Amino acid sequence: MLSLTGFRSQTDGLKNSSTKMPALFIGHGNPMNAIEDNSFSNAWKKTAEQLPKPTAILCISAHWQTKGTFVTAMEKPRTIHDFGGFPKELFDKQYPAPGAVALAKETAKLVHHTQVGLDEEWGLDHGTWSVLAQMYPLADVPVYQLSLDYTQPPAWHYSLARELSVLRNKGVLIVGSGNIVHNLELVNWNGGAYDWAVEFDQTAMRLINNHDHEALIHYDRLGEAARLSIPTNEHYLPLLYTLALQDKTELHSFFAEETVMGSVSMRSLKIG
Numbered sequence: 001m002l003s004l005t006g007f008r009s010q011t012d013g014l015k016n017s018s019t020k021m022p023a024l025f026i027g028h029g030n031p032m033n034a035i036e037d038n039s040f041s042n043a044w045k046k047t048a049e050q051l052p053k054p055t056a057i058l059c060i061s062a063h064w065q066t067k068g069t070f071v072t073a074m075e076k077p078r079t080i081h082d083f084g085g086f087p088k089e090l091f092d093k094q095y096p097a098p099g100a101v102a103l104a105k106e107t108a109k110l111v112h113h114t115q116v117g118l119d120e121e122w123g124l125d126h127g128t129w130s131v132l133a134q135m136y137p138l139a140d141v142p143v144y145q146l147s148l149d150y151t152q153p154p155a156w157h158y159s160l161a162r163e164l165s166v167l168r169n170k171g172v173l174i175v176g177s178g179n180i181v182h183n184l185e186l187v188n189w190n191g192g193a194y195d196w197a198v199e200f201d202q203t204a205m206r207l208i209n210n211h212d213h214e215a216l217i218h219y220d221r222l223g224e225a226a227r228l229s230i231p232t233n234e235h236y237l238p239l240l241y242t243l244a245l246q247d248k249t250e251l252h253s254f255f256a257e258e259t260v261m262g263s264v265s266m267r268s269l270k271i272g
Contacts, residue, residue, distance in 0.1 A: 019052055021168045022272035025176040025242035026131045027256060028062075029266050031083050034130035035090055040266055041134040043256040047270060048135035055171035056100045056142040058107065058164070061127030062178035062235040066147040069111070069160070070119040073104040077143065078123035095129035100142035107146070107167065113160040114149070122147075127177040127238075141173075148237055154217045157237050161244035168272075174245060176238030180204050181229040181265035188262025200229040201265040204239075205254065208269065213243050229265075239269070246271045 026044065033040050063082055079094045108116035124132075128145055146164075148157070164174060181197045188194065203222060207215050217240060219226045219233075230236045246252065256268045 016169060020272060021054060021171055021173050022051055022270055023168060023174045023176075023242050023245040024271070025178070025239050025269040027179045027264075027266035027268050028127055028131050028177045029179060029260060029264055031086060031090060031126045031130050034126070034133045035093055039258070040256050043268070044131055044134045047255060047268075051173065052171075054141055054173035056103050056144065057097075057132065057136075057173045057175060058103075058144055058146060058167060059124075059128040059132070059175045059177055060146050060148065060161075060238045060241045061125050062148070062182075062238055063125040063127040064122060064145055064147045065150040065234055067149065067151055068117060068147075069114050069149045070117045070122075070147045071104040071107055072099060072120075072122050072124075072145045073101045073118040074099045074120050074123070075101060077145075079129055080123045080125045082125050093129075093133065095124060095133050095139050097124070097129075097132065097136075097139040097141060097143040100144040103142065103172070104144045107144075107164070110166060111160060111163050113156075113163055116146075119147070128175075131175070131177055148234060150234070154219070154233065154237065154240055158213070158217050158240045158244045161241040164241075165245050168245065174242070176240075176242040178235035178238035179264055180236065180239055180267050181259060181263060182235035183228060183231050183263040185231065186228070186263045191262055193259035194228075194262050196225040196228045197259050197263050197265065200225040201259055201267055204265075205257075205267065208243065208252065211246075211248065213240075213246075216240065216243065229263075242269060242271060 259265045
């Protein structure tokens, strides 16, 4: 078991902040949100304006799945255009934020739930930079990512995320980036939201409001609407990382609450 002295020694390299940094879950949706001026990008910008400026940003993105758990540890993370079929303008977009090598190493030491490896290859995928390009357009805040171990169940991810909470006291903004409802096979380009998509989005909102994280962890018990909303869980898991950071007394708020393309919920969440 890690002693208090040992824990302190591992976090000495991170400067204490005078305020506890909020934590976010962002429904990132369409990659075009990175370069468009719309209700979602405007909500992201407004949220960033209301936050203390972070010392660094740790992002848990739906788009970096690995066997095992890793953090990016490079000085200049590349901008990854991990999508296809979009305009050249989007592929030309770069997000040249510096990395956070020392902080990545400190974060790896904080986690005792599993071994965390240091990755020097990945960079920033669109789950990260498409959001941050709107929130912090100057790209002047160091950014690093934590991967999602696809071999592990939701409860395991929630437990791992609890160990990251100390970073909030060090000025680190932790951002989960995914979507509560995300079923691209059933996208409806020309119509409104499916009833089941609205139902599960509202169920998730109610459970978050009730601080019922256990029910959200075991989403597979929440019926047909949940099954259709989460055909695969990589976009849902980042929500659990954000929820795990919430103290029982902490308030939360929602923003960008629309469901688009029939089957993608853009609902976003601020903790603290």
